[in-house]
Amino acid sequence: MEPAPEKIRILIIDDQLVVREGLRLLIENHPGIKISAMVSTLADALEIIARQPFDLIILNLELGGSSALSVIPKLRETAGKARVLALTGVRDSETHKKAVQLGAMGVVLKEDAAELLIKAIEKVYLGEVWLDRLSLGSLLWQLTSTVNESVDPQRRKIATLTEREREVITLIAQGLKNKQIAERLFISQTTVTHHLSSIYAKLGVTDRLELVVYAFANKLAKLPE
Numbered sequence: 001m002e003p004a005p006e007k008i009r010i011l012i013i014d015d016q017l018v019v020r021e022g023l024r025l026l027i028e029n030h031p032g033i034k035i036s037a038m039v040s041t042l043a044d045a046l047e048i049i050a051r052q053p054f055d056l057i058i059l060n061l062e063l064g065g066s067s068a069l070s071v072i073p074k075l076r077e078t079a080g081k082a083r084v085l086a087l088t089g090v091r092d093s094e095t096h097k098k099a100v101q102l103g104a105m106g107v108v109l110k111e112d113a114a115e116l117l118i119k120a121i122e123k124v125y126l127g128e129v130w131l132d133r134l135s136l137g138s139l140l141w142q143l144t145s146t147v148n149e150s151v152d153p154q155r156r157k158i159a160t161l162t163e164r165e166r167e168v169i170t171l172i173a174q175g176l177k178n179k180q181i182a183e184r185l186f187i188s189q190t191t192v193t194h195h196l197s198s199i200y201a202k203l204g205v206t207d208r209l210e211l212v213v214y215a216f217a218n219k220l221a222k223l224p225e
Contacts, residue, residue, distance in 0.1 A: 007034035008125050009053065011082070013071075014060040015040045023058065030118050042071050046078055054082040056125055061088040061099065061107075069098055076103040085124045096131060100209045106130025128175025129209065158218060160202045166220065168195045173212050173221030 010027065012035060014020045020038045027033050036054060039045045042063070057075055061068050075084055086099045089110040096107040105124040108117050120130040161169070164185070171181045178192045185192075196211075205211045215221040 007032055008121065009034055009036040009055045010121070011036060011045065011048065011054045011057045012038040013042070013045045013057065013063065014038070014087070015064055019060065026114050026117070027121070033118070033121060042074070045075065049079050049082070054079060056121060057082050057084045059084055059086050059104070061086050061090065061095070069095070069102055072099060072102040072104050083124050085120060085130070097209060100129060100131070101207060123175065126175070127177045129212065154218060157203055158220065161199065165195055165199050168192065169199060169211065169215050169220050172208060173215045
């Protein structure tokens with residue numbers, strides 16, 4: 001008989017007790033997820049992270065009434081393998097993009113349905129970047145509306161991609177990590193890194209999130225269902 005899978009261990013950082021308790025009741029109703037701790041400040045979070053491991057940290061971006069974006073790198077540095085999922089009431093694509101660039105693996109809106117929060121937790125735990133469709137759509141609009149180049153130069157950029165680089169882009173858009181891509185394509189992680197560097201240079205993007213948005217905008221990958 002196979003052992004039961006371990007539950008996803010979660011730390012909640014939110015300065016409002018009612019929100020913390022609401023999240024706990026909501027999340028713990030779902031099998032496979034466990035709220036291991038809840039704290040109200042970054043200091044308390046860093047203290048408890050030093051004592052016990054977590055798989056995922058849910059961070060309220062409006063912590064203490066101000067932006068908690070600057071907290072994300074410190075959490076990533078201290079929490080080891082734990083991934084950060086940002087929770088916010090602000091529907092602003094720049095804020096969401098910045099959160100991911102600083103190290104969050106995803107952003108969930110407070111107004112989202114409970115099912116979306118659970119799905120985001122599961123996806124981020126598996127190493128995928130999570131942005132809801134509206135935020136992703138906003139990023140796509142922002143990208144396509146600010147591009148000054150004509151369609152032909154974009155096509156010329158895309159035409160320089162090798163077949164292998166296109167495969168890597170498709171897998172990146174699916175949320176796979178470098179190790180998973182290497183295993184899927186039967187190549188080394190170093191080769192995956194080289195492919196990504198080449199892709200960034202050819203398409204003029206600077207990070208994984210920009211690549212995913214570019215891929216969706218230029219139909220190099222399909223939008224998630």
